[in-house]
Amino acid sequence: MPAQMPDAIDPSRAAGRRAVLELTVNNHPGVMSHVCGLFARRAYNVEGILCMPLPEGRLSRIWLLVNEEARLEQIIRQTMKLEDVVRVERHAADHEVFVHLEEFFGVALPSEGTAADN
C-alpha cells in the first residue's frame, strides 16, 4: 500500500520557482547516495537529476533541478560540505540543460500495469 502521496503532486511546491544546481563531484559509486540522501533527509524535493562523467573520467557532473525555497542556500552549503563535492554552482531555472529533456518525459507508459498496482 502506498504510504503517502509523492511530494511532486503537492501543488504548492510544484507551482514554485525552480533553480538548477550544477555539482562537480568525484566520480565514484557512493557520490549519488551522499548527494541524494542529503536532499531526501531534509525533504527537499529534487525535481530532476542528471549525471554523467566528465571527459577525463575522474570527475562527474550532477545537474539538479530543485524548487527555489528559502532554505536553498542552507542546503547548498550543506552540499558543499560533502567531501566528494568539488564545486556547486547555482543557475536560474531556464538553464538549458533540463529544457531539452522534457520531450522524454511527455508521454506516460503504455498501460501494462505497474508495480504499484500489484
Added chain:
Amino acid sequence: MHRKTGAEIIVGLLERQGVRALAGIPGGMNLPLYDALSHSQMIRHILARHEQGAGFIAQGMARISGRPEVCLATSGPGATNIITAVADAKLDSVPMVCITGQVPLGMIGTDAFQEVDTYGMTIPITKHNFLVRSAAELLEVMPEAFRIAWSGRPGPVLVDVPKDVQNQMVEFDAWPEPGRPDRAPEFDHADLQRAAAMINAAQRPLFYLGGGAIQANAGGVATRLAEKAGIPAVMTLMGLGAIPSSHPRSLGMLGMHAARHTNLALEECDLLIAAGVRFDDRATGRLAQFCPKAKIIHIDIDLSEIDKLRIAQIGIIGNVCDVFRALFPLVDALPRTEWLERIEELRRTHPMVMPGSDDPSTPYGLIRLAASLLDEEAIITTDVGQHQMWTAQAYPHRRPRRWLTSGGLGTMGFGLPAAIGASFAAPGRTVVSFSGDGSIMMNLQELATAVEEGANVKVIVMNNNTLGLVRQQQDLFYGQRVFASRFRNRVDFVRIAEGFGMRAYDLADCADPADLLERAFHEPGPCLVHAPIDAAETVYPMVPPGAANRDMIGGETHACANA
C-alpha cells in the same frame, strides 16, 4: 620498494599517523587486520566488550587529545553495534576514524554471512565514509580519513574494508605522508573590523560559547576578551569549561537547565557573540524568542552553521581561537559598569538554587563534595539524565577539555567507556564518571574492560532506581502518569562491580562520605561508588521543550526557602 598486505598497510599507516592506542573487537571479517595488529610494537589494543564501548573509548581519547582516535569492528553486527558511537561523534563533532571489516568484494550484495551495507548505513552519520576496493587504495584512503576527521569542523570518518582487500598483497615505493588537518580558513578582516565596531558600540553584549570554542582551544583568549571588554559569557553544555565557572564573567550554562539569571540575561542582551555554537534547541529554547533584542555575530569554522537557524548580522568563518585573537586588539577595554551591575542584580534576584548543596546524600551535595576532592586536572564524564544536568550545573568547570558529555545525541551509556578512553589519553589523571542507574546499564560490560586495563576511572552511580529525567518529564508534562520509567527490580551495583573484579564503595548508610570518596579517588585504578538518590529529586530550573527560555519552571528562590 615495500610489499605488504592491505591489513599491514592499515597498521603501518596507523603507526605512522601516531596512533598508540585504539579500541575494538575482532571478528571474521577483520581478522586479517587483527593479525597484522598483533605484530605492532607501537599500538596498544584495548579489547572492549561491545563495539559501542569501543567507539566511545575512542571518543573519550579524542575528546581529550583533540586528534582523531581509532576504533575497530567486524562486519555485520560489529558494524551495527558501533554505529551509535559514530553518530554521537558526528553530532558532537569529535574526530574519529572507525575501521570496519566487510565481506569479500565478490560477496558484497549477496546477503553473505554478516553482511550489512555499512557504507550505505553510515552516510548520514559520518563526516565522510569509504568503501575500499583495493589494497592500493588504502595508501590514499587512510591519510585522507585522518585529514577529513581532523580538518575544519571535526567528525567521524568510517573506512569499510572487505576481507579480501585486507589480505591482498601490493607493492609500493614509499609510504604516504600521514594525514594532517587542513589549515583553518582565512577570514575577512573587513568583517572583523565591523564585528569589533559592533562589540564596541554594544551596551549589553554577551558571549555564547560552545563546543567549537573548546575544540579550537579558545578558552584562554575568550576569558581575556571577556575581561578586557567587560562581556559576560554563557556556555552551552558542550562549551562548559571554556571560561571557568567561578570567573566573575561566567554565567554558566544557558538553556533548558540554566540558572534563571542566565536565561534572563540573554533576554536583555543587545549583542550576542556566538562562537562555536549551533543554536541547538536545548540551548535556545523556542528560537523565535531567543535573545529577542540582540544582533548576532556568529563565528564558526563551518559555513553551513551561519544563518542556519538564526540570521547573523555578521558571520565569520574561521577557527574561534584565531578569530578571537585577531579581535582582541580591536576590541575596546571597557568597564561596562551599567551592564555588569545589571548582571549582578539578576544574579542576586534570580540565583542558581541548589537545594542540599552541603548534604552529600542529595545530588547537588554529592557532586559538590566530589568536586571539593578533585583538582582542576580531573576529567569528568557523564551519562545522560538528571545526573548529567545536575553535574553540568553544580560541578565547578575549571578548565576546558575536562568535561566529556554526550551533548548532541544524548546517548545513555556514553560515560563509562568515554572515561576509559580519557584515562588512556591522560595517563596519571583521575577520571570521574557521574552516571545513573539507567545509563550505566547501557554499557555496563565495559566495567570488565576498565578492570582489565587498570583504567583510573571512578564511576559514581547515582541510583534513584528510575529513568529519572523521563520520570521528571512525565511528572511535569504528562499529567504525572509515571509509566515505564521506574524500575521494579533493584540491582545491587556494589556486587555487580565486585563481580567484574572492581573495587566498590557504597554511600548508603555511610557515616563519612568525604572519607569514602577520598579513598575511592586516591586509590589508583578503577572503582565504582554507589550513591543512592531520592527518586523524587528534580532538575530545576527547566524550560519545557518547545517553550521560550524565559518560561522556566522551578528553581525560584522561594522554593529553596521551603525546602
